[in-house]
Amino acid sequence: MDAYKVRERIRSGQHKKTTSGLANDNVQANLVVLPKEYAFDFLLYAMRNKTPIPIIEVLEDGKFKSRYAKDSDIRTDIPFYNIYKNGELVDTVEDVKEFWQDDFVSFLIGCSFTFEDALIKANIPLKHIEENKNVAMFKTNIPTERAGVFHGNMVVSMRPIKKEFVDQAVEITSQFKDMHGGPVHIGDPSAIGITDIRTPDYGEAIELSEDEVPVFWGCGVTPQNAILQAKPPIMISHKPGYMFITDINNEAFKDSK
Template identity: 45%
Template sequence: MEPIKAMQTKSAQEVRQMIRDGQLRGPTSGYADGYMQANLMILPAQYAADFKGFCDKNPKSCPLVAMGRPGDPSLPLAGDIDIRTDVARYRVYRQGVHIDTVDNLLSIWRDDLVIFALGCSFSFENAILNAGIEIRHITAKRNVPMYKTNLPTVQNGPFKGNMVVSMRAFSPSDLVQAILLSSRFPLAHGAPVHIGNPEEIGIKDIYQPDFGDVPVIQEGDILGFWACGVTPQMAIQQANVDIAITHEPGYMLVTDLPADANELSVA
């Protein structure tokens, strides 16, 4: 894996090209300083209105950044985005069951599929790094740890389920700074939804994440938990949709939007 500074200084377009060329097949945390990264949900058009409503009712976990048109693999987030090739790894669900993980969508794309891009906490990580604060999973070259919780979302149509969170451990003083910095990125989940004891939000073993890698926690650290764009992957398991496509957790779409953007784009 490249040094952190080299990862940060790559442009969004360079990162997408690396993904298209098969040079990047790992998590995108730490890449492309200043650019917004996005979670991905792709659904048949018949479910699009209900899923948008789910995002509208749950803006903390599902901050909607962009929504595409049926069958269109582009998004108004960069002139060259092709969603079929520009994410390093995708999950394919059928009837709510994760049946496959693929490197591109060229063979399964359909003309009724609608893309949703949701903000990602990776977008505020570079602001924390640039403040001189260590993010432990990046230093350790690991994916961010993510956990299912007992925090409910608000149901809309067939979409419902509990929130997923990402966790970052900091010293007390660094956590205060991380909270202040992340709060400036409302489309990247903003400030944490919980601080401290993971059991209070239903996480039984902090060293057994549901997604991502085992966390790095140092003595004296306080744990911060941010709402996570993997939450919709819980919702589609309840919705019995014939096909749904998401990103592999931690393998994001890197956009040309500034990381601190705060306006929705609709194709």
């Protein structure tokens, strides 16, 4: 199914699952929406922390149509959204029209789901897709560089990779610099502050086999962690694992950078 049809299904409520594995040839994006008074600090925060927060598009003045997705509406074209008020998660909803403000600035942020297609095409198994699960995501002790009110530690996504494919997975994902790039850590989860690999902070647990290594990539959920410290009056984001799907081809976007 192409990206346009997937967005239609999401908008109509027909698709309410994770977008991992959907429209595999297309760039997927995280979403952060903030009032204008917080937008500059957030943009600076993203520029200083490009690995977990690679910006691919900014929409100003309450605009909600992405130039990278035909007839799109970022208020309705994601399966689920998280609503934060004063740093607290207050609701998870299927569209955000009732919350929309004319002063909103929206950021579409690169997502590691984009490079998953390249891994699959290289015959590197991805267990969460095989098991029809959301990817596992964890808070870490890896600090981000502060900008204004935004600060906090990085969030990472984890994929069990068979030992013989780890070097190849690093090589492939490192080509997608605007989609988190190569791993930030490989191996022992405790080295980056993860105490229990079986209990992710976001997404779903994925079992590790004896022949697999946990591999961790920067994750676009990092801003949701930073929001706990910044406490803006309102922030809208995607629910982790439920992304905005663009019309941009993965390989074309990678090669354009």
